[in-house]
Amino acid sequence: MALVFFISLAVVITFLGLLELLYSGLVLKPERLRSALRKQGIRGPGPSLLLGNISEIRKSQSTTVKASTNEPPLFHNCAATLFPFFEQWRKQYGPVFVFSLGNTQILYVSQADVVREITTCTSLEFGKPSYQQRELGPLLGQGILTSNGKVWAHQRKILAPELYTDKVKGMMSLIAESTTVLLSSWKSRIEKEGGVAEIKIDEGGNVQEKSIHRNSWHEIYAHQEK
Template sequence: MELLFSSQQWLALLPPIILCILLFSYVYIILWLRPERLRQKLRSQGVRGPKPYFLFGNIPEMRRIQQLAKSAHEQEAGSTDMFSSNYVATLFPYFLHWSRVYGSIYLYSTGSIQVLNVTDPNMVKELANCKSLDLGKPCYLQKERGALLGMGILTSNGDLWVHQRKVIAPELFMERVKGMVNLMMEAAMSMLNSWKNEVEDRGGSAEIVVDEFLRTFSADVISRACF
């Protein structure tokens, strides 16, 4: 009787145990094994990067570097109200840190997503001009960030990418873009003057919400350059 009762208890516990094992195996394969295989392939080609944490990737290190950079900036500036025009060092200090440590090409992780960061201009040009159709764009750009990034040439794939490139290519080839620099400067100066006037109207100090200004600036550049 005692043995029968124990067997019944075991049979009752067996499905949850199997479910836990399957769930752990799935999480391990998706969040660690597959990304690690990809990292090994890139390491064999000489691509290095910071060592990721299980589940979280390099997110903890990114937060730590950002906090250290913020503290250093506050000590250097002597005030938390001082802003820097070097937005990359302010918003993404970990990219600068990793570039110094690992060079212009390195790999980092945000959870299960592996990101190959390329800052070499020649390679970026090669990828953009010759390999876009072969490589494609990451699917998470549309699934997770579609509302933010839209479906422009930077995030689109396949036939949509080809169509958009054909539309903009006649207007945005290099020599034509060089000729638009003065038009862009005029639009930028108009925006900066409006900021300057707003600061002066508020007694020399003002908090400016730039979203609407940047939308107007983009429309101004397009209208000046294309019409």
């Protein structure tokens, strides 16, 4: 009898321990994070227990799809079309808010100065979330989007020279040349089809790739064209 009692007690303790871990991971920890953000004036949509705001995201997307028509859009705000829930929450809670995917709390920032501060000044200490490296690591490796600390600093140091203003200005003529080729191909196609043609933007992929190649290896292209 004593053995059965101790086994039952161990099972109950284990069960209660698992419940405590689940409650801590699904409720207490997310709420502590959201509470800390609320004290800084950062709010957001209230999450459900297991899904967070996933249900609201799906509902917003389905509503947008139903409301869409075959007519050309009057504006080209792709973000509002692809992520209508962000646009809705931004209007409701401001340019900085928090939302949940499951029990993962995500801080949404759309203030340019804050984003610049994070990406250029504090990323070495700010860090990327562990789930990002775990889930995107096999695809993106330890690139600047997923890395932290010294690895991030090294990646940024490698990329920075290619994005200097003088470097980008030097690419403008090559970009304009590739764009002109693309527009000429569209114009030619429209003329061949009697003034009206259905053009898929993705069909210009080869021209876009050529533009990238020209910018990356323009000296080789220049030598080949002579």
